[in-house]
Amino acid sequence: MTQTYVKEKFEYRKIIESAATFTDLAFEQCAFVGGVIMQEHDDPTYPLALSNISLHKCKVGNVVLYGLRCDNVVVDTLSHGKPIEFEACVFDRVTFRGSLGAVRFSPAIDEEPRKSFAPGAAKLYEEIDWALDITEAEFSDIEIWDVPGHLVKRDPETQFLVRRATAAAADIDALPPYARVLVERAAEAPYDTSVLAAPIRSKSFEEALDALRTLRDLGIAE
Structure with a gap:
């Protein structure tokens, strides 16, 4: 009870x-x-x-x-x-x-x-x-x-899946700074997949969402 x-x-x-x-x-x-x-x-x-x-x-x-x-x-x-x-x-x-x-x-x-x-x-x-x-x-x-x-x-509109192998193979230097940090960390995550989420209540929400959408467009995030 x-x-x-x-x-x-x-x-x-x-x-x-x-x-x-x-x-x-x-x-x-x-x-x-x-x-x-x-x-x-x-x-x-x-x-x-x-x-x-x-x-x-x-x-x-x-x-x-x-x-x-x-x-x-x-x-x-x-x-x-x-x-x-x-x-x-x-x-x-x-x-x-x-x-x-x-x-x-x-x-x-x-x-x-x-x-x-x-x-x-x-x-x-x-x-x-x-x-x-x-x-x-x-x-x-x-x-x-x-x-x-x-x-x-996850909500696929604001929360994205990234695979460690894909992140590790990404061209980091070609990414915007915000996205670069996320991909570098995902490449070192302890599991094969990670979730990268744009925090809705953050002042940086739009910046984070734009970065994640960029990663999706590049095939780095899903």
Whole structure:
């Protein structure tokens, strides 16, 4: 049974666990001062998990999310002044929709954790139908560098698929500066495919969209 919280405030909390599952929770118009949820050890089986959780019209302060497995999670309209970064996390049926700030999906910063997590993440992604759904999400900034692009449900008008091999073979010098940065990063992504999205709520939305359309016209993006 899902436990629901409405218009409640949660103080800063630090959760560092080797193995735990937080499940069947719904938050409606709640405020989170901030906190940390992270795996104590770089375990490629991802024993620390968020499962069957929803957030609707919530506010979030500074948070750190590291080494988590997230499955069946819905984030619908989230206010957060600072970027939310999912570092070395894996996803199975996670949906973002509505108005959001800056969200980033990145590998572990340090080399050794990256090597530890990579096998487990790759195995998980071989067994799922889809990882992320961002078709109805409006971000102020969005970077997806650690999720296989072909497992991301996307809006093809503003969110584009790029293949690592195609990006690596592209003539970087012939591209405009904004597009060049995106292609260089896609060429170094950990998976064969990545998603490049124009952030709808950004002042640079039109510039980003033009760059991505250029990449599509050149056959670099799909």
